[in-house]
Amino acid sequence: MRATLERSNLLKSLAHVHRVVERRNTIPILSNVLIRASGQALTLKATDLDLEVLETVPADVGRAGGTTVPAHMLYDIVRKLPDGSEVALETAVDGQTLTVRAGRSNFSLQMLPESDFPDLTIGEFPVRFELPAASFKALIDRTQFAISTEETRYYLNGIYLHTPTIEGRTLLRAVATDGHRLARAQTAVPDGADGMPGIIIPRKTVGEIQKLLEGGEGNATIEISETKIRVTFGSVVLTSKLIDGTFPDYARVIPQTNDKLLKVERGAFSAAVDRVSTVASERGRAVKLALSPEGRLALSVNNPDSGSATEELDVDYTSDPIDIGFNSKYLLDIAGQLKTERAEFRFADPGSPTLIQDEGDDSALYVLMPMRV
Structure with missing residues (x-):
């Protein structure tokens, strides 16, 4: 096999495929990337037996053929080569090593035979x-x-x-x-x-x-x-x-009868949760939400080891008062996925799951279990 290609193209392809390869492998061939040159392209393939990634990149192929070499090592070599360089890949006559050349840099990598490389793509996809x-x-x-x-x-x-x-x-x-x-x-x-x-x-x-x-x-x-x-x-x-x-x-587990509706500015709510949770402990990340029918939401965190924090927000809420606690990290994860300006929360009681979604948009829906506070 002999092929020449742009370093940037090779690096981009290796970046995609080498991530699949586990750093530690008991099966040596799974540490390698399969390289095959044919026509006017180079094909790179890597697998961990559960996941396989294959990418094709344009190349000047002098001699068709294929081999496998250590994936992470090849990626590191190409990453450290100068920008704009041409990379030449060539298998030795003895079939034991792959030569990687760029400018005055020259590397010889140990190969394993292409025939040993597993193929995940076998089978029909109806x-x-x-x-x-x-x-x-x-x-x-x-x-x-x-x-x-x-x-x-x-x-x-x-x-x-x-x-x-x-x-x-x-x-x-x-x-x-x-x-x-x-x-x-x-x-x-x-x-x-x-x-x-x-x-x-x-x-x-x-x-x-x-x-x-x-x-x-x-x-x-x-x-x-x-x-x-x-x-x-x-x-x-x-x-x-x-x-x-x-x-x-x-x-x-998706509640159907939660009748207490809260509408709140998503950005303001997320920022307030983030601020008060600063004092929360790693083990108990509970933030308490206290809602009153006057349209006021009080967020609070109490950590016996470090202190407490409170913050109030004006919200759209007219149902019965409710105090409910949530894991602050989970609340922030969900708030980060919401897209509209206002978020909707539907509560039942402090011990039941809460429904969260964008206002007027049913393309995504989230359910969050409460915590004791």
Whole structure:
């Protein structure tokens, strides 16, 4: 194999694929990136056996072929080469090393055979649809913070993507929950997605999709089988195994009868929670919300070890008085995902879950369990 390409193009592609590679591997081939030169392009591929990223980059190919070399080492080498340089990659005649040359810099990397590299993309993907990259990223951004990190409940370690039909309208819906909070975002179902199986996209894959779609325009192509998802965007193809489990019936925890309605300026509320929570302890991050029918919200934090804090806000609230506590970090996470100027909170009582969403917008909905204060 022999190929030459711009350092910037190679670095950008390696930045996408090398993140998948775990720093410590018991299987040597999984520490490597697969490089294949053919036609007028170089293909780079990396995997951890659950997630695979493949990217194609233009190159001047002198001799077709493929090999694998340590992914993080190659990335670090290319990152440290001078801007604007041309990088030449060439396999040695003995088939043992890959030479990386740029200007006066010369590196020889140990290779492992291409034939040992695993392939995740084998199999059929019967469901295929396109979705604007911005819409797909919004579904993920607005729900990913609620993914559980508790490994024993592995079926909550991802985002549940499915297509429910609500009042005759079919939606593409993303849901995540960790038992303390639930996030749900939805958009109109794209052509081809109607009737797709409900799938759970793993947390690591969710993070890689977020980075892949960052600032991107145009459509992402999504393909789904019963065990895998494949996302194609630009020159990158990401393939991942799905979580093999059953997502719980989340609709049961979304309150339907919360009748105490609070409307509050989102920015002012978020800033006030952030300020008073400064004195909260790491272990007990509770912030108390005291609402009175005169339209006043008092936020307070009491930490026996460091002190206390209070702040008042003028709000739109006319129901019965209520005192309720929440984890301040969870409140800020949700407030950070709201988009409209005013947020709506619907309460039942101090021990029941609260419903939070944007005013006049049902594209996202959040449920938050209270804390004792």
